[in-house]
Amino acid sequence: MAALSILTCSACGRLDAGPRDMCPACAGALTSMPVEGAGTLVSWTVIRRPPKSFREHGAYCIAIVDLDAGVRITGRLRNTPAHAALGERVSLVGCQDRIPVFALDR
Numbered sequence: 001m002a003a004l005s006i007l008t009c010s011a012c013g014r015l016d017a018g019p020r021d022m023c024p025a026c027a028g029a030l031t032s033m034p035v036e037g038a039g040t041l042v043s044w045t046v047i048r049r050p051p052k053s054f055r056e057h058g059a060y061c062i063a064i065v066d067l068d069a070g071v072r073i074t075g076r077l078r079n080t081p082a083h084a085a086l087g088e089r090v091s092l093v094g095c096q097d098r099i100p101v102f103a104l105d106r
């Protein structure tokens with residue numbers, strides 16, 4: 001399974017999807033930590049009129065995922081799903097434009 005990098009606070013241990021310069025809870029230093037890209041779909045929506053910089057990709061799906069590592073992250077959902085259910089399992093399948101891309105595990 002693909003992994004992605006999240007931030008962890010060296011002072012309080014908080015996990016954060018970032019990007020950030022310092023911990024929002026205690027202002028401690030953040031360091032990168034690799035985590036597995038498995039998680040649960042929290043929400044998703046289809047962007048049918050993409051902003052100019054993403055227009056060449058056509059419609060795409062934005063998803064909010066609770067990673068099993070314990071942090072919530074925003075990414076894309078591969079192949080615009082017609083019937084993705086909230087709570088479905090997803091896995092990281094890569095990155096596009098430095099944005100994590102997930103796919104349904106079904």
Ligand SMILES: [Zn+2]
Binds near residue numbers: 012026027
């Ligand atoms: Zn902290």
